[in-house]
Amino acid sequence: MSTVRVEADRESCISAGRCMAANSSVFDQDDDGIVVVRTTHPAPEHRDSVRKAAYLCPAGAITLRSAP
Numbered sequence: 001m002s003t004v005r006v007e008a009d010r011e012s013c014i015s016a017g018r019c020m021a022a023n024s025s026v027f028d029q030d031d032d033g034i035v036v037v038r039t040t041h042p043a044p045e046h047r048d049s050v051r052k053a054a055y056l057c058p059a060g061a062i063t064l065r066s067a068p
């Protein structure tokens with residue numbers, strides 16, 4: 001069964017925080033507000049909100065990939 005791998009480009013992140021608002025189990029922010037991915041392989045129940053986070057990110061900093 002395939003899973004989703006989450007990647008976040010910390011260089012592109014502008015600290016908007018929408019990812020964390022969408023799913024605080026998968027996304028966090030460091031002291032400067034830059035995204036931190038808590039888990040690169042979110043559980044199935046988190047996939048919709050992770051997709052929402054990627055869609056909402058104004059910097060396009062979140063990438064979702066299929067992982068075997």
Ligand code: SF4
Nearest residue numbers: 013014016017019057
């Ligand atoms: S939504 Fe995008 S820009 Fe905002 S903190 Fe998350 S990764 Fe950074």
